[in-house]
Structures are given as C-alpha cells and as structure tokens.
Amino acid sequence: MKIVFMGTPDFAAGALEALIGAGHQVTAVVTQPDKPKGRSKELLPPPVKQCALKHGIPLLQPKRIKTPEAVEELKKYSADVYVVAAFGQILSQQILDIPPYGCLNIHASLLPKYRGASPIQHVIIDGEKKTGVTIMQMDAGLDTGDMLYQKEIPIEDTDDYETLHDKLMALGAEAIVEALPLLEQGRLKPQKQDDSLSCYASLIDKSMGKIDFARPAAKLDRLIRGLTPWPSAYTTYHGKQLKIWKAQAVAWEAGPQRAGEILQVDRDSVTVAAGEGALKLWEVQLEGKKRMTVHDFLLGVKMKRGESLGE
16 A cells, blocks of 8 residues: 555654555654754754664654644645554544545554553553454544554563563564555455443653552552653662662561661562551662673662651
C-alpha cells in the first residue's frame, strides 16, 4: 500500500522500518521538528527523521500539522492510508478524511484501557498482568476510534519501562505489518470501544517519582520499574537526592520500624521499611554521582541500620 507515516520517537521508528521492509511504499514521513537536547542545546533529529533520511523518503516537520499550509503539503503525497505512531500532535478531521482508508494509529495498550500519552508506564505502575498494542481507526477523539487489530503480551515482574517499551515497539511493528493486508482485503472488522472499560494514562511527571515509603513495598517496586529510566523514582539520604533504579519488594514482619527506616545493610543490598513489607535496593544513584550497584555504592557510603530515607 501507499503510506504516509507519522511518528517521532523510537517506538514509531520501529514500525516505519517494518513497513519499509514489508515492501510498502512510504510516500512521505511526517515527524516533529528537531529539538535541542542536553547542555549544549544541540538540535537533534528525532528517530523517525533519521529513518526517513536513511531511506531517502520525503520528510515533513511542521510545527503544527493542522495549519492550512501543512494540510495542503500533505495532500501532495499520494497515500492509501496514513499510519500514525506516537506522533505527538492531534490530527484534524480534515486530515483524517484525506486517505481512502483513513488514518490508523498504533497504540501501546489493549484499548479501551489506557488511552492517552503514557500507557506503557501506567500498566507497570498499576500492576497489570498483560498489555499489548491496538491498531485503531483514528477519529477526532483521544484514542477513542474503532479497534481493528490487537496483539498482547504478558508483563513480567522484572519489566521496567525500557524493557516493556522495546517489546511493544517490536509488537507494534508486527501488528501494523499484519493488519494492512487485512485492511486492504476488507477483512478487518471495526469494533467500537466500550467507554465504560476505559481509563486514561496521563502524562508522566517528574513529581510522580517521589517515593513515599508509607506505601506498600509492592507498589513502590512497580513505581520504580514504571519510571525507569525516565524520570526515575527517588528519595533522599542525608539531604541529598537518591535515585532508586532497581529494587525488589520483600516480605518483612511488621514491627516498631518507621516507614523509610533502613532495616538491613548487606554486601549487595539495602533493605528499607515500607508501609507493608520492605523494599530491597539493588541499584541506586546519589546526587552528583553515577548510577551504580548498591555493592559499589556501599564502598563509598557507609549506610547504617536505623538511618532513614526520605524527609
């Protein structure tokens, strides 16, 4: 099929590569403008742009896709369908109506659950046992269009945002390649979403990473995994920020300990009291230092039983 592809980050670049590899004709790629990154503020191209340039595909980077100028530019590129994945801008109804087969979105959840911008993080934080991708027919709402095709995978107890993202990136690429021939053959049956089963995956904010040790250890473990590697979960130790990159909820008999109290310091781990159970820390990063294992951290920092993490 002839495709105009819209997307920006790695998640979308994986799908674009898969579509090209499957022999589809990508007539144009639309992505976000380059953005400054790091202290140097050097403009860096998004992954989808890099993919388009590698394959010599015409590239559009409008600041606002809804402007009349951007819409007219889009119309210059012949397409049977628009494929959208983590593009980062809302499409107008005028754009949705351009291609004969409409616009398909690769969404990283099993709709109707986890509509919105951050489904991968939220399924981990909420303790879901499975997730997946949904190919949906886009409409004017936010992830509310008819579902066309789904693939699911289990969420492992060790999955963090990074590992689950990579699994879903591959799954989304597989799903769109499988779905397009079925779409062309008229074999996809649109299924309306049940709004009563929906929930919204709000944007992730850095403040979400602040650890409250009064919460159950199992929930803290999921929070840490859901926010790794960005924006990361954190607490404080002797007034300095301490990021927790890897931890594990463990059983611990309730006692007189305070939430956040250091219960045990071993060669490779530190165990901290939580509202229910305890959190065993395996990998941390103290403010101004590099990310490291707790073993290496303890070579330079003498944590003691009875000290506390947090305010």
